[in-house]
Amino acid sequence: MNVPHEAEKIARELDWNLLRTFMVIVQEGSITRAANRLLLQQPSVSQALKRLETRIGATLIDRAPSHFRVTTAGQALYEECAQIFGTISRAVQTAQTTEDELTGQVTIATLSRAESSHFDQILSSFHVQHQQVRFDIDVMSSKAVQKAVLEKSASLGLCLVHDPHPKLSYSVLYRAYFGFYCGPSHPLFGCKDLTLDDLRGHSSVSFRTDQLWDALRPVALLRAQHRLDDKVIGYTSHLGEALRMITAGLGFGPLPSHTADPYVAQGTLWRLPPYNNALEIDIHLVNNPNTRLNNAEAAFFNKISRWIHDTDLSQRTYAPQY
Template sequence: MIQRKLADNLNWTLLHVLIAICEEGSISAAADRLNITQSAVSQNLKKLEEQLENQLVIRNTKPLELTPIGRYCLQVAQTIFTEITSIEAMKGSNLHLLEGNIKLLVVSRLHNPKYNNFLVYFKKKYPNITLDLTVKSSMDILNDLKQKNPAIGICLAKHTSDTLNQKILFNQRYYLYCGYHHPLFSVKELSISNILEENFIAFNSEAIGDVLSPIALFKEAHDFTGHVSAYTNNLDELVRLIYTGYGIGALPDKFVAATHLASKLRRLPPKDGIADIPVYIFWHKHRNLSAIESKFIEEIIDFDISF
């Protein structure tokens, strides 16, 4: 009876506000996304906490952190949102007739809740379309697409191509991290001055002019003097090297949140992170798209999974 009372009285709009706060990382950013005032966002959050009789968000952290019940509430809210999108997916009586195979080339370790929501939406709307996914590096994906291979690519890119169409899907925010076996892991208070001389583990693509060059530019602008103790082109190996104390490194925040080593990695200053790296969808300008390829591109762009 108590559970039914909560379900009957809970304002579902407040759950949407919670999703926005968590995905954007701050009340101000959530207000911009929802096109309402920061005061309105704060009031809605307070109302939700009052209805649930629990604190959901730990204030004065950047980005905002959730309490244990807050994390559970977010999971429930995201499930509700996904089911609501399925209602939209079922519009159009003939959409289920579209069928076939879409070849997708995707860079590894993309973590974005809205991207996941889109895949749920697309599957429910087009149940007879099969996705054939191959994981490759961003460079290999772009090279394949330039050869007019019948595929769509989702990856990182530094420079636009004259032969490819592209549309930004979302940004991955990168932060600096150290690992459990690094001396900084147990230091109570840290500022950016404490890390300027630390050695780095770097991606091969952090070179100036490459896809992750904003990371190198940040280090250069802030006079980091530590040397690179290891290079890798693999995100999992970079996490391993950070964890084992080879140096500090830059990682996308949502990937870290999803990894089993999240509790063994420590986010370092600056609190706001160091770079936004965009993820794009690409397809060749002069290759005829199939109907289902066109539909996939149209849907993922219209879904607006960008932050």
Template structure:
């Protein structure tokens, strides 16, 4: 009866607010996403904690930390809202008639909770469609697609090949980070000026015109003069080098949150991050799409993966 009472009285909108706070990393960012005031977000969080008679978030911690019951509540909330999206999937009574296999080429380490939600939605709406998914570098994906490989690609891109169609899916926000073994990790008062001469870890694809060139543009326009102490083409190796103190570097924030690296890395100023790197879906202009490929592209574009 106690569980029944809570289920009957709990305001599900408050769970949506909790998800936004956790996914965005702060109350202010959640307010921007939900298009409400920070005060309203704080009040909704307080109301949820009162209804559950439990503290969910530890105040005044950076990055944001959940209590054990907060973690469990977040998991329940995410499950509920994933199931809600499946209601939309039931629209279109003939969706079960589409069947076959879609070959997807996907860049590694693309973390976006809404992309996960889309895959849940798509699987429920089109249960007879199979995904053949291969992870490759963005450069390899674009090269494969330019050869009219029967596939659809999701990746970053610097130069846009003229023979490929593309649609923007979302922007991956990059922030500056230092690691546990770097002197800045334990600095109490830290400003952006403190970073201007620090050594850097850089990606090979940060060259002007390449996929991560917005990072280089930021460095140049903000007079960051530190030396590059290591280059890599691998995100995991970049994390390793940053963690071990070889230098500071730019990393996608959603990746850090998803892989629970907050205790090993420290996000540095500026608070708003340094660059948005767009993620696109690509397919060849002169290769006829199969009905299920066309449907996949249509659905993922309409789903709105921005966060």
């Protein structure tokens, strides 16, 4: 069989609604939930999946009453579909953009509380110059940020990075330093000249990326070296919720120092060891070189990229205050 010719024939004749249905099934992890989202009957969704598998000649989802698993072929097709529909969405936005005045929408995926006065100033300056441009900023985990940029559902991303994706480009937007903090009800609150050994045995909270194989590896490594990870009782991907749990006294935990310092000054947080800048973490600007940006996205990306290029990293570093 002439495989390239057969693939071209399938692409030419395939009902693209089947691809969209398949994409929703994978996203929902269930044919029933996919049917609810698509406002269709469950048998119709099951039949659409069967038609797609028959046309492609591969099992895309291994499904039975007791399990639901996307196959290797299904995962590969899903990733392509996500990028295709992301490209179509951007094409529509680009077509709707007028040339007389910069308009359109910039979609940004960001980790929670990516606090940067520099980024805020860029956003403000851009808005003053182009007041018709709309922004859609969605908060998610760093892993989800990269996925959104890869699938082209977001123009740009702000996130922590441990394993860079080969299809994405990364630039350090700013550098922060993390430290351990506790709330007023914690036994160590107000104690001075502590050592890391003093934290041992106390409960703590953690970010989901605070793992040896993930973006907050320096924090996880410090925990492991000093055996501080035996009583982790709270996990979150959201900086605001980590701050809530620490302040409420559930345990000590890591926070960006430039975010925590104002709370220390107010007396609602207390800085714990280490008292130096050991936990260095970079926040990255992420983009997909294969994404066709609309005029608004391109202008915003160029503006922030120029700032990164022209500004030394030392000026983009938030050193903690003691």
